[in-house]
Amino acid sequence: MRHIALISKNELLQVFRSWPLALIIFALPFMLIFIISMTSSVNIMIYEEGYVETKSTMQSTHSGAEPTIASTTNENTLSINEINVEQVTALSPLQYYTASTLVTCILFQGLGAAISIIDERKDKTFTRLRMLPMKTSTILTGKLVGNALICLIQSLWIIMISTLLFQVDWGQHIEILTITCLLTICISMLIALHVTFLFQSVKVIYSFFYTFIIVMTFISGGMIKDLSNQLEFIGSYTVHHWAFKSLLQGMLDYHILEAMYHIIPLMGTAMMLYIIALIGYRKVDFYK
Amino acid sequence: MSGIHFKDVIKRFDHHIVVDHLNLKINQGDILGLLGPNGAGKSTCIHMLCGLLPIDYGDITINDISVKQHVLEAKKLIGVVPQHIALYDHLSAEENVTFFAKLYGLKGNQLKENVANALQFVRLYDLRHEKITRFSEGQKRRLNIACAVAHNPAYLIMDEPTVCIDPQSRNHILESVKELNKQGTTVIYISHYIEEIKVLCNQIAILDHGQLIANGTKKELLSQLDLHEKVYIQVSSLMNSAAKEELENHMQVSNVLWENQQLEITLQSAQLILQDILFLLSKYEISVQSLHIEKVDLETLFLNLTSGTSHQ
Ligand SMILES: Nc1ncnc2c1ncn2[C@@H]1O[C@H](COP(=O)(O)OP(=O)(O)OP(=O)(O)O)[C@@H](O)[C@H]1O
Ligand SMILES: [Mg+2]
Numbered sequence: 001m002r003h004i005a006l007i008s009k010n011e012l013l014q015v016f017r018s019w020p021l022a023l024i025i026f027a028l029p030f031m032l033i034f035i036i037s038m039t040s041s042v043n044i045m046i047y048e049e050g051y052v053e054t055k056s057t058m059q060s061t062h063s064g065a066e067p068t069i070a071s072t073t074n075e076n077t078l079s080i081n082e083i084n085v086e087q088v089t090a091l092s093p094l095q096y097y098t099a100s101t102l103v104t105c106i107l108f109q110g111l112g113a114a115i116s117i118i119d120e121r122k123d124k125t126f127t128r129l130r131m132l133p134m135k136t137s138t139i140l141t142g143k144l145v146g147n148a149l150i151c152l153i154q155s156l157w158i159i160m161i162s163t164l165l166f167q168v169d170w171g172q173h174i175e176i177l178t179i180t181c182l183l184t185i186c187i188s189m190l191i192a193l194h195v196t197f198l199f200q201s202v203k204v205i206y207s208f209f210y211t212f213i214i215v216m217t218f219i220s221g222g223m224i225k226d227l228s229n230q231l232e233f234i235g236s237y238t239v240h241h242w243a244f245k246s247l248l249q250g251m252l253d254y255h256i257l258e259a260m261y262h263i264i265p266l267m268g269t270a271m272m273l274y275i276i277a278l279i280g281y282r283k284v285d286f287y288k
Numbered sequence: 289m290s291g292i293h294f295k296d297v298i299k300r301f302d303h304h305i306v307v308d309h310l311n312l313k314i315n316q317g318d319i320l321g322l323l324g325p326n327g328a329g330k331s332t333c334i335h336m337l338c339g340l341l342p343i344d345y346g347d348i349t350i351n352d353i354s355v356k357q358h359v360l361e362a363k364k365l366i367g368v369v370p371q372h373i374a375l376y377d378h379l380s381a382e383e384n385v386t387f388f389a390k391l392y393g394l395k396g397n398q399l400k401e402n403v404a405n406a407l408q409f410v411r412l413y414d415l416r417h418e419k420i421t422r423f424s425e426g427q428k429r430r431l432n433i434a435c436a437v438a439h440n441p442a443y444l445i446m447d448e449p450t451v452c453i454d455p456q457s458r459n460h461i462l463e464s465v466k467e468l469n470k471q472g473t474t475v476i477y478i479s480h481y482i483e484e485i486k487v488l489c490n491q492i493a494i495l496d497h498g499q500l501i502a503n504g505t506k507k508e509l510l511s512q513l514d515l516h517e518k519v520y521i522q523v524s525s526l527m528n529s530a531a532k533e534e535l536e537n538h539m540q541v542s543n544v545l546w547e548n549q550q551l552e553i554t555l556q557s558a559q560l561i562l563q564d565i566l567f568l569l570s571k572y573e574i575s576v577q578s579l580h581i582e583k584v585d586l587e588t589l590f591l592n593l594t595s596g597t598s599h600q
Contacts, residue, residue, distance in 0.1 A: 002390075002393075003391060006387065006390055006391055007391075010376065010379075010387060013378060013379070014376070014378045017378045018378060123374065124370065124372045124373065124374040125374045125375065125376060127340060127370065127372075127374060128368075128370055128374035128388075128435075129391070130339070130340055131338040131339070131340060131363065131368045131370065132363065132388070132391050132392065133360045133361075133363040133364045133392070134360070134391065135360070287335070287340055287341050
């Protein structure tokens with residue numbers, strides 16, 4: 001435990017003492033949200049239709065039908081609080097894109113973690129740590145915990161800034177937001193670990209993450225709202241999609257049980273990645 | 289039984305044997321100098337010792353703790369100065385040493401005291417708050433050493449620790465290692481500087497192609513080997529075959545080379561027969577202009593044993 005704490009603390013220091021990294025972590029999401037808020041007037045046009053839909057659904061729920069999950073399949077534009085039917089809220093484009101930004105940032109922090117592991121292996125400090133009385137898995141865990149903390153700090157920062165400066169409403173259900181963020185962070189770190197098991201080149205890792213995350217963000221609708229049906233179908237099986245939709249549900253004050261529809265796949269993915277990591281770890285030659 | 293014991297250790301890299309049936313014992317309190325040309329397998333031995341590399345065959349024990357079975361326990365006893373600089377750029381000198389010392393379990397006042405001592409050990413105490421990105425290569429090397437000694441290990445393993453380090457600091461480090469040894473630290477010292485090994489170590493092992501080709505005290509090594517000294521004599525005349533033949537027939541002389549006015553005589557011990565040689569030369573009316581005796585030392589011994597070759 002002590003070893004993990006020491007290594008993760010070192011990881012935090014490494015990031016926060018280097019101003020370009022700290023800048024990326026703190027300023028970039030802020031800038032993204034700012035740009036979105038600037039362009040959101042355009043987006044509102046796109047949303048008008050959704051808003052109309054919202055109204056019509058609201059009427060239909062009012063006219064006697066039991067509110068079910070099925071009636072909210074179009075969650076990202078529809079906005080009905082299942083618990084309190086009276087209180088109807090719509091998602092603003094700012095909310096929509098801020099949630100997407102949050103998920104993307106968390107997934108991107110995996111890149112940070114992967115680079116940090118590879119850099120450390122290159123700098124020989126990893127070898128030195130392996131000479132100390134602790135297991136290699138402890139070192140890796142320490143590094144991942146450190147990066148997960150950085151990721152957590154960044155998520156809190158995004159949530160704080162978006163709430164205070166841009167009045168983004170994250171909803172009443174803190175638990176959905178918390179669980180979703182934590183699970184996404186775990187997944188992001190585990191992906192990072194797998195990537196370092198597979199590749200040793202920083203360049204390859206960069207390309208992998210950029211391609212992986214941008215494609216995932218795109219097909220899950222985090223960039224452009226209306227996608228073709230096929231893309232939308234594939235997109236509904238991505239980490240980004242589950243995390244994103246779960247956050248939106250949180251914003252729309254869904255009950256946590258409904259958000260489970262997206263949280264459970266996230267849990268499953270995290271578990272699966274963890275198990276594969278345990279198997280993969282034995283096959284990796286750390287002496288290179 | 290205390291000490292470090294390599295028991296019939298074999299290491300292969302893709303069917304290529306790098307350490308070949310190594311049997312070596314380092315007693316507690318010794319300073320072992322490990323010599324060998326590039327690629328001899330010295331670092332590989334150390335890496336197996338500190339658990340970086342699995343041991344293919346045999347075992348290594350540290351104070352009777354098997355590295356194969358209880359690697360974490362074994363690693364607690366050692367401190368390693370790696371061959372390559374392995375430090376964190378974002379930390380200051382003091383923070384680097386503290387980080388590694390903490391990982392060895394040091395805490396509180398003990399930690400502070402040991403870190404300060406380690407920094408003094410390598411003469412970097414005054415620069416302790418500096419970021420190491422501002423350090424020169426030699427200063428980094430010294431800090432690299434400090435990070436391995438802060439936890440006062442029972443066994444200190446140094447893999448070419450003094451590369452790039454200026455003579456003043458090098459002497460200081462050698463003195464400090466001796467001091468540590470007096471306080472009870474056992475040291476394995478790998479170096480290509482034979483001078484260092486000479487002044488520091490009381491036991492010497494030479495490794496070549498992964499095999500231990502010599503092991504013992506310096507005296508033992510020199511006496512074990514049937515090595516010769518060389519006498520170089522600058523003479524007044526060109527080759528005189530009669531004189532050359534008579535020299536060659538001398539019991540103790542093993543070889544005579546005579547080129548131009550330079551005479552090179554290889555023999556067992558110059559001390560014993562120098563008189564004879566000079567007498568013989570004067571008999572042929574050859575006058576001696578200058579004379580130089582090359583004694584057998586560790587360097588010649590090393591070059592001889594490893595045939596002066598270095599691997600790729
Ligand atoms: N990871 C590896 N994979 C394959 N071969 C390796 C590996 N590491 C070392 N070797 C080989 O093992 C041999 C011994 O290397 P080692 O680093 O132990 O030599 P050394 O005696 O420390 O040399 P030097 O004086 O240059 O430090 C070399 O021939 C090297 O090519
Ligand atoms: Mg070496």
